[in-house]
Amino acid sequence: MTLDSEVLSLRQVPMFRDIDPSRLKLLAFTSERIHFAKGQRFFSQGDAADAAYVILDGCAEVVLDNPGGPVKVAELGRNDLVGEMGILSDSPRSATVIATEPSSALRIDKRVFLELLSQFPQMSIAVMRELANRLERTNAQLLSRSPRPV
Amino acid sequence: MDKSLFRYIWRHSKRDQLIIFMVVIASLPFYYMSLDLPRKIVNEAIQGRAFEQGRQTAKFLDISISLPAWLGGHRFDFFEGFEVGRLHLLFGLSFLFLFFVLVNGAFKYWINVAKGALGERMMRRMRFELFSLALRFTPETLRTVKSSEAATIIKDEVEPIGGFIGDAFVQPVFLGTQAATALLFILMQSVWLGLIAAAVVGVQLVVIPRMRRELLRLGRMRQIASRRLAGRISEVIDGMEAVHVHQTARWERAEIGHRLYELFDIRFRIYKRKFIVKFLNNLLAQLTPFFFYAFGGYFALQGRLDIGQLVAVIAAYRELPPPLKELIDWDQQRLDVQVKYDQVVAYFAAEKLLAEHAEEEAEAQDMELVGPLEVRHLTILDAHGSALIAGADLDLRLPARIGVAAETGNAASVFARLIARRPVEFSGEVRIAGHDLTEIPASVVGRRIAYAGVEPILFPGSIRDNILYGLRQRPMTSAEQSELDRRLQEAKRTGNPLDTPEADWIDLSRSGAASREELDDRIVELLGRIGLRDDLYRFGLGGTINPERHPELAERLVEARERLHRRLEEEGLSELVEFFDPDRYNQHATVAENLLFGVPTSQSLTGRALAGDIHFREALDRAELTQDLVAMGARIAETMVDIFKGLPLGHPLFDQFSFVHADELGEFEKILKRLGMSGRGGATREDRERLLALTLPYVEPRHRLGLLDEAMMERLLAGRAQVREILFRHGRNDVRFYEPDSLNPAATVRDNLLFGRVNDRIADARERVRLIGAEIIEEMSLRAGIERVGLDHQVGPAGRLLTSPQRAAVNLLRCVVKRPDILVVDGALAAFGESRADAVLDMLTDETAGRTLLVVLSNERRADMFDVLVRFSAGGGAEVRRREAAGSVPRDEAASAAAE
Structure with missing residues (x-):
């Protein structure tokens, strides 16, 4: 798999959808391609957030360490972006991500990612839009779950 | 050094000068012969004057001297010569001419070599003397002396002086006689014309030097200005950090620009002056023939001078200007050099130097600095004249562990410096073991006292070199006699030292270790106690091993390599590392590493330079790879231009990721454009080389x-064989190839152990491999060996490659390993931070057991570990607390008790 195919994967990520191909290429080029064996951790809850990952192949699960034992909260598959919240909010990892089968991912270094955001407003706007969308979704979910407006 | 350059030269080289002078005189007859012979060949052999009156033979090689008529005109025949025919005479004379030409050449060669050697020897002497003087600079001078200025003086400014020395005496004598002869000849032909010529020469000799005086003044200014420029440049380079932090590059540029303008201005004035002088000089030289033609012609017309004489005079005059001109040039050079010499001597003036102490004499003396330390009425003033220590009295018994503290100011530090015999102005009396401190010979101070100050002083070299520096006071062995003979002779002739750095200088006896290995172990242990063992281990992993010097370690490392490979295989982790295999392309290594399959030891095979190495390129051509690699480079360049184009220049991402530097992006764009075209305007050879260079660091x-x-990859593998063969064929030894079962002396310990490249595509590969490697090193007990390799780690200029605690540790251990009677630690612990400083202090107390340790304390937190605490009060008085009192008694009581 080469840079070009990784760029295609990145395009599938909602956050990067509207970004210029040459910028995506830069993002891909400055990222590392890493292979995880089954059961290997991308990162663990409480680690310092140093990178985001785009899963190129395989799948992984997001696990929360609860006092009662690990709880699986989400499943990730191809072209999913994970760990980006941590590097944007500069807080430790809020969950553990484990590969559930042999997977490969693009590791986007935090420093590089922030550097690119500060350099290309287009990318910042894309990220903001994505975050705003998520917030809206979350609000909607909250609204639908709560019995009546507070 | 002598005030006058000529006295200095004469004092040190009169023998050589006289020899050269005599040889010059001896060469003159031969020179004269070679001038005279052509006349003889033409007259006697070709025109046949020797065969007039029908003679068939003529004399050849007859040697006789005819005295001039005023001495009686007697003729002495030494050798009758041979009677030869005309043709034989011609060839005989011609060969004789050739012979004299050769003899002259030989003379000239000998004289030039002798003059050169003389100059070089004098230069060596001067440089060495100046360096010796620099070692004696007083502390006050050192505060104002710029190191780069001193370096410029010793290196550059002495150079022209050396060039001049060979000519200093010989040239004026030689040229002077020549000129005087010509003048005498003219005078003999016609007194009047002679007087005219003499007058013009006189004007030349008087006026021109006068005009050149201004030139000298300017020359002096130029010398000082350019010396300052050198000093300023090195200041800026040394202080580059501050320049960058405050972004003052613009100001620095302006400042240097201004200096350059001043320098230009001076130089320009020198040029104008110089050419005016030259013009005048030429004019005067041309004026004389005018007089000759006008007045000489007048005399001739009047019949007071015959035409033949006039022609002879003019011919003789033609001989006059060249030596005269050279003489004037010599004089100019002399003044020039004298100015330089004066400047140099002034820089090293006596008042800036410490008194000289006779080394050999002091060598014999040695004394133990153990016994009472008595301080009487000690008063030390600070720079503003107020008392740091006022009339203090102390009585201590050495050896002791002494803590020194001060309520205010740096009295404690100044006292520590005083005890360490650093230059401190004081009044009163300090005696150690009955000896007046100021009268202890410097060599004893060097051996018996050590001082570790705040600023670590490191020299370029390895950590080991720096730590052992204090043991290098005198050579312990003398080097091989035979090899040294010539060098010793030269040293004697130039006043240089007879010691050589090749001798073993490390004084093991003082370190207490039985061998260098044991000493190494001790240093490693001490560094460990300072908490630098891990650093040392890391340095060791990054260091290289010479298998000839450490055959055992080399062998064991190869063993460890095999074990690592086995272990990785056993644990099913072999995909973490791709090992170097002579028959396989290593995907995780760069293209260059794959092609070279070894470690380069020269710049020409390292980095991008490899693409320009002719032998490497020859191999690529042979393997028919050049074209493909250039095409590959073009694709890389294209991609780089594509993805990095929008980034501003100097963006950090460039340096981190790009194959090209930010400012090269435009150039590569042009190269790509040219590559698309053919013929003129197409890609040049250099373009191809640059593209080729881009492929070298590529890892798929x-x-x-x-x-x-x-x-x-297969083709690159084939290229690898070609590279090896062709480099071998050309006798290149600047690459060490990887061999699976032996140690590569040019590769780091880490690379030798791993012997491959980590597969970065696997998560955490590097960390996992590191852990397994550390495990194996532990199993095979290789750690100590690797730590010893770490001692070879280079510290860089002024130790800049080390961190500040590392520097401080090296500086401190240098004092510890020589086991001084008195170890003074003044601020050297500051770099370690509080918790580590405690460990260092413990180490110091253990290491100085039975000897004196004097530590300047910034606070009294650890005062209880000293036998004695000396405290200087704000008023400058000293109080002493012994351990019995110091430990438990509250401070106030202790102080009052001591004050009683």
Whole structure:
């Protein structure tokens, strides 16, 4: 798999959808391609957030360490972006991500990612839009779950 | 050094000068002969004057001297000569001419070599003397002396003086006689014309030097200005950090620009002056023939001078200007050099120097600095004249562990410096073991006292070199006699030292270790106690091993390599590392590493330079790889231009990721454009080389541009064989090839152990491999060996490659390993931070057991570990607390008790 195919994967990520191909290429080029064996951790809850990952192949699960034992909260598959919240909010990892089968991912270094955001407003706007969308979704979910407006 | 350059030269080289002078005189007859012979060949052999009156033979090689008429005109025949025919005479004379030409050449060669050697020897002497003087600079001078200025003086400014020395005496004598002869000849032909010529020469000799005086003044200014420029440049380079932090590059540029203008201005004035003088000089030289033609012609017309004489005079005059001109040039050079010499001597003036102490004499003396330390009425003033220590009295018994503290100011530090015999102005009396401190010979101070100050002083070299520096006071062995003979002779002739750095200088006896190995172990242990063992281990992993010097370690490392490979296989982790295999392309290594399959030891095979190495390129051509690699480079350049184009120049991402530097992006764009064209305006040889260079650091799994497929890797592998063969054929020894079962002396310990490249595509690969490697090193007890290799780690200029605690540790251990009677630690612990400083202090107390340790304390937190605490009060008085009192008694009581 080469840079070009990784760029295609990145395009599938909602956050990067509207970004210029040459910028995506830069993002891909400055990222590392890493292979995880089954059961290997991308990162663990409480680690310092140093990178985001785009899963190129395989799948992984997001696990929360609860006092009662690990709880699986989400499943990730191809072209999913994970760990980006941590590097944007500069807080430790809020969950553990484990590969559930042999997977490969693009590791986007935090420093590089922030550097690119500060350099290309287009990318910042894309990220903001994505975050705003998520917030809206979350609000909607909250609204639908709560019995009546507070 | 002598005030006058000529006295200095004469004092040190009169023998050589006289020899050269005599040889010059001896060469003159031969020179005269070679001038005279052509006349003889033409007259006697070719025109046949020797065969007039029908003679068939003429004399050849007859040697006789005819005295001039005023001495009686007697003729002495020494050798009758041979009677030869005309043709024989011609050839005989011609060969004789050739012989004299050769003899002259030989003379000239000998004289030039002798003059050169003389100059070089004097230069060596001067440089050495100046350096010796620099070692004696007083502390006050050192505060104002710029190191680079001193370096410029010793290196550059002495150079022209050396060039001049060979000519200093010989030239004026030689040229002077020549000129005087010509003048005498003219005078003999016609007194009047002679007087005219003499007058013009007189004007030349008087006026020109006068005009050149201004030139000298300017020359002096130029010398000082350019010396300051050198000093300023090195200041800026040394202080580059501050320049960058405050972004003052513009100001620095302006400042240097201004200096350059001043320098230019001076130089320009020198030029104008110089050419005016030259013009005048030429004019005067041309004026004389005018007089000759006008007045000489007048005399001739009047019949007071015959035409033949006039022609002879003019001919003789033609001989006059060249030596005269050279003489004037010599004089100019002399003044020039004298100015330089004066400047140099002034820089090293006596008042800036410490008194000289006779080394050999002091060598014999030695004394133990153990016994009472008595201080009487000690008063030390600070720079503003107020008392740091006022009339203090102390009585201590050495050895002791002494803590020194001060309520205010740096009295404690100044006292520590005083005890360490650093230059401190004081009044009163300090005696150690009955000896007046100021009268202890410097060599004893060097051996018996050590001082570790705040600023670590490191010299370029390894950590070991720096730590052992204090043991290098005198050579312990003398080097091989035979090899040294010539060098010793030269040293004697130039007043240089007879010691050589090749001798073993490390004084093991003082370190207490039985061998260098044991000493190494001790240093490693001490560094460990300072908490630098891990650093040392890391340095060791990054260091190289010479298998000839450490055959055992080399062998064991190869063993460890095999064990690591086995272990990785056993644990099913072999995909973490791709090992170097002579018969396989290593995907995780760069293209260059794969082609070279070894470690370069010269710049020409390292980095981008490899693409320009002719032998490497020859191998690529042979393997028919050049074209493909250039095409590959073009694809890389294209991608780089594509993805990095929008980034501003100097963006950090460039340096981190790009194959090209930010400011090269435009150039590569142009190269790509040219590559698309053919013929004129197409890609040049240099363009291809630059593209080729781009492919060298390429690693497919890391960069993922899809440029290397299986077929290309196979071809690169074939190229590897070609590279090796062709480099070998050309006798290149600047690459050490990887061999699976032996140690590569040019590769780091880490690379030798791993013998491959980590597969970065696997998560955490590097960390996992590191852990397994550390495990094996532990199992095979290789750690100590690797730590010893770490001692070879280079500290860089002024130790800049080390961190500040590392520097401080090296500085401190230098004092510890020589086991001084008195170890003074003044601020050297500051770099360690509080918790580590405690460990260092413990180490110091253990290491100085039975000897004196004097530590300047910034606070009294650890005062209880000293036998004695000396405290200087704000008023400058000293109080002493012994351990019995110091430990438990509250401070106030202790102080009052001591004050009683």
